[in-house]
Amino acid sequence: MSSAEIKALHSAKPAAETVRKIRKIARILEGEHGPKTWSKRHDPLSQLIMTILSQNTTDTNSQRAFQSLKEQFPDWLQVRQAQVQDVAKAIRCGGLAHIKAHRIKELLAQICREHADCDLSFLRDWPTERIKVFLARFVGVGEKTIACVLLFALNRPVMPVDTHVLRVSRRLGLMPPQTSAGKAHQLLQAAVPKDLVYPFHLNLIQHGRMTCKARNPACDRCSLSRECRIYPVFPKHNR
Numbered sequence: 371m372s373s374a375e376i377k378a379l380h381s382a383k384p385a386a387e388t389v390r391k392i393r394k395i396a397r398i399l400e401g402e403h404g405p406k407t408w409s410k411r412h413d414p415l416s417q418l419i420m421t422i423l424s425q426n427t428t429d430t431n432s433q434r435a436f437q438s439l440k441e442q443f444p445d446w447l448q449v450r451q452a453q454v455q456d457v458a459k460a461i462r463c464g465g466l467a468h469i470k471a472h473r474i475k476e477l478l479a480q481i482c483r484e485h486a487d488c489d490l491s492f493l494r495d496w497p498t499e500r501i502k503v504f505l506a507r508f509v510g511v512g513e514k515t516i517a518c519v520l521l522f523a524l525n526r527p528v529m530p531v532d533t534h535v536l537r538v539s540r541r542l543g544l545m546p547p548q549t550s551a552g553k554a555h556q557l558l559q560a561a562v563p564k565d566l567v568y569p570f571h572l573n574l575i576q577h578g579r580m581t582c583k584a585r586n587p588a589c590d591r592c593s594l595s596r597e598c599r600i601y602p603v604f605p606k607h608n609r
């Protein structure tokens with residue numbers, strides 16, 4: 371990546387070349403992994419809790435934890451009223467159960483205090499920036515969690531940056547190699563065209579899981595090798 375490109379990425383307006391590259395990568399990934407059309411997975415509050423459960427664990431474990439929590443406490447008011455150790459027990463398979471149980475209980479207490487129906491559906495009518503400020507008040511709710519609620523529950527074009535998105539984006543040269551997750555969020559948010567945020571996010575994750583793995587990326591069969599900053603010089607010992 372040239373210094374001009376890096377400078378452009380750090381400015382408010384991304385370089386046209388970067389946007390073109392993102393569009394090209396998005397096309398290749400869609401050809402490989404299929405189109406992705408937004409559909410609602412969860413209401414905003416459920417998505418918020420689901421995303422808290424996904425912190426520092428695998429998707430499989432967090433989905434199991436969410437499932438187990440819903441089975442034991444079919445509505446969020448029941449979680450709010452439950453003992454923290456019972457909530458922790460229900461989500462144990464997701465890891466960091468006591469920390470997450472405390473966070474979930476705290477945010478439910480706050481939401482239920484402010485909104486009698488213990489629900490966040492009203493966020494649908496709010497502008498994106500106001501939602502960001504609202505969600506950022508809760509302990510344990512950071513940029514990625516907020517982006518997941520905005521993208522998956524509210525269909526707003528906000529790019530969550532998880533470990534796969536960060537790794538693959540760096541390797542592809544969409545940002546400098548040492549870019550932090552927070553900075554990557556800003557850079558991708560500015561550079562990814564709004565209509566591509568949802569499919570690009572999902573397909574980058576799929577590519578990261580299936581091909582561009584943290585260790586032993588399958589560069590020899592990678593559909594993005596021509597776009598990759600490090601191919602074919604990826605150090606053998608890291609493959």
Ligand code: SF4
Nearest residue numbers: 582587589592598601
């Ligand atoms: S060529 Fe290798 S490092 Fe580059 S994107 Fe593909 S799998 Fe990842």
